[in-house]
Amino acid sequence: MIKIARKEECTGCHGCYNVCPKKCIDMNFDEEGFLYPSVDSDKCLECGLCEKVCPIIHIVEVENDPIAIGCYNKDEKIRMESSSGGIFTLISELVIQSGGVVFGAEFDENYNVRHSYVDNMEDLQKFRGSKYVQSTIGNSYYDVKKFLEQGRQVLFSGTPCQIAGLKRYLRKDYDNLICQDIVCHGVPSTYVWEHYKKFIANGRRISGVKFRDKSTGWKTYSLQIDFDDGSSYNDIGNENSYIKGFVKDFYLRPSCYECKYKTLHRESDITLADFWGIEANEPELDDNKGTSLIFINSDKGRITFEDIKKDIVFKILDIKKAITHNPSACKVSLYNKKRLSFYRKYKKIKFDLLIDNLMKESMKKKIIIYTNNKKSMFKRVLAKLILK
Ligand SMILES: Cc1cc2nc3c(=O)[nH]c(=O)nc-3n(C[C@H](O)[C@H](O)[C@H](O)COP(=O)(O)OP(=O)(O)OC[C@H]3O[C@@H](n4cnc5c(N)ncnc54)[C@H](O)[C@@H]3O)c2cc1C
Ligand code: SF4
Ligand code: SF4
Ligand code: SF4
Known part of the structure; x- marks a missing residue:
């Protein structure tokens, strides 16, 4: 019976769902609205087919020259x-x-x-x-x-x-x-x-x-x-x-x-x-x-x-x-720290307002980091001048 060590790895590909001979795997939405498999263990034959076809358990390395x-x-x-x-x-x-x-x-x-x-x-x-x-x-x-x-x-x-x-x-x-x-x-x-x-x-x-x-x-x-x-x-x-x-x-x-x-x-x-x-x-x-x-x-x-x-x-x-x-x-999309905040709020706040607010917060943070960097650069130059 399929067990995903970390839910974050499951891509929702439906491989396990398609292969199950007992049709005892359902794909259900989680709270964020993504589909994940869930097994009815009472019906499961323990045949292991679902694990055999799971692409996150069996990763294939391709050698080619595209x-x-x-x-x-x-x-x-x-x-x-x-x-x-x-x-x-x-x-x-x-x-x-x-x-x-x-x-x-x-x-x-x-x-x-x-x-x-x-x-x-x-x-x-x-x-x-x-x-x-x-x-x-x-x-x-x-x-x-x-x-x-x-x-x-x-x-x-x-x-x-x-x-x-x-x-x-x-x-x-x-x-x-x-x-x-x-x-x-x-x-x-x-x-x-x-x-x-x-x-x-x-x-x-x-x-x-x-x-x-x-x-x-x-x-x-x-x-x-x-x-x-x-x-x-x-x-x-x-x-x-x-x-x-x-x-x-x-x-x-x-x-x-x-x-x-x-x-x-x-x-x-x-x-x-x-x-x-x-x-x-x-x-x-x-x-x-x-x-x-x-x-x-x-x-x-x-x-x-x-x-x-x-x-x-x-x-x-x-x-x-x-x-x-x-x-x-070739590059994986970076996890956005605002993601949690988005999923917590998206049903409560108007969609466009929420996105604008989250984007403004990110921009504000960038400006603060930039000014802090500038300040520390200034401090470093000042320290060098004093030490001279
Ligand atoms: C979710 C998603 C993200 C993408 N991200 C990028 C990207 O970051 N950079 C980039 O260069 N291109 C990206 N693309 C691909 C790009 O947008 C075009 O689909 C691709 O260039 C094909 O264009 P086309 O004009 O030949 O065909 P189109 O006629 O545009 O054909 C679209 C093809 O994509 C398939 N398709 C459409 N939506 C989905 C979906 N949700 N899931 C699976 N298949 C789908 C259709 O079945 C069809 O086969 C992305 C596509 C999707 C669906
Ligand atoms: S980014 Fe990767 S895991 Fe996500 S849908 Fe595209 S191929 Fe699948
Ligand atoms: S072990 Fe076999 S019967 Fe059980 S869920 Fe997986 S594919 Fe279905
Ligand atoms: S085969 Fe693996 S990756 Fe695909 S839906 Fe099932 S558990 Fe998730």
Whole structure:
């Protein structure tokens, strides 16, 4: 029966949940709104399968030589609907054309995020675009295996910890599986997202959400929310309280602060990211409509890239240089000491006020540290002069 020594390590990948032959593992929300497994010990067979598939118990070290590429989809419409360069859609189209199935993250009817699958071009649009909330895997790993064993090609798109969960669950390599992950900053909780939706809707019903609306450009990181009365909210990331709190790491899943998947040596075949720092690195690939930075991590990734090459504008890059402005590629998000305070207060204080207050407090602290440093510098210089 699965026992996690430290709760903070569990990524909520659902591997244990999918593998349990007795269906005696439930995934339940904790008080912060993240899912964790809990076992009904009366039904448990003590078969040990849940421990066998857990990616935090069985960590895999990958040895590979990834290639970095800056690129974007030549189809401007798809590109504008996607978060960065629209590369996910191109890979998905290949798989669907071959009669395969694509797994990704979609909004459910309440605009919470979950994994599901599609096998036709029209439905692909629901996976397009980043959703900055943890996606619930549900029975997806079980479904992936079912399709693989039927001989259908499968593309599974998810966070690196979800890819690790799937790979441990499958316990063997399948030639007909392509895994695509993202450079992942971390994931906020469902409860915080639900709370924010209520705050911004203010009694209206949400009819659409786009975390990366590009109407003011790719780099503005705009959140667009539509309501059923025809009104809508749209603001750039720097002005939006949910995005500000996300980027400041106030409400990421605890496992994100000690993520084991921030590396250039990944288990996926292809990694997708925003090409941040493009102005300095490759300005000719930048028209502010979205450019992806992708890593080709395996032979399957190389074959897939060869197949999409004719549909993209691209340039092969020096990987170390390409990630200089993309810390999430290799660096773990730092635990923000204000996180506790956020979770204690977020249901009591207006969302935007709380975020602004927490950010102001951090700024005040920085100024105090800066002035203290200045003061001690001044004292040190003074002491040196006196001693002379
Ligand atoms: C939570 C999160 C954090 C990210 N952090 C960074 C970062 O720090 N730096 C960076 O460069 N890029 C980051 N990305 C990746 C980036 O935002 C784009 O997703 C990526 O560049 C792919 O863009 P695209 O235009 O090719 O495809 P898009 O059409 O934008 O495709 C999005 C793909 O992401 C998947 N996806 C969307 N939301 C989720 C989710 N919640 N969980 C799992 N999969 C999801 C979809 O299923 C789809 O496959 C992050 C994405 C997410 C979801
Ligand atoms: S030990 Fe076996 S039966 Fe018990 S929870 Fe784990 S997978 Fe399920
Ligand atoms: S398999 Fe995944 S969800 Fe289950 S305990 Fe391990 S990390 Fe957590
Ligand atoms: S930061 Fe790491 S642990 Fe958190 S969702 Fe991303 S891959 Fe998973």
